[in-house]
Amino acid sequence: MVEAYCMKCKAKREMKDMKEVTMKNGKPAKSGTCPVCGTKMFKIGG
Secondary structure, rough: OOOOOOOOOOEEEEEEEEEEEEEEOOOEEEEEEEOOOOOEEEEEOO
8 A cells, every 4th residue: 555645634655545646747656545534635745
């Protein structure tokens, strides 16, 4: 699993339902949801 920062919880958590996406500029990123509050999480980088 990938850790990302949750803006709502203000803590690093492992993403739930993570999927790899490509940003408009062609760089890789990962998108998912916070397992605690359900807020969308995003992490830039491959």
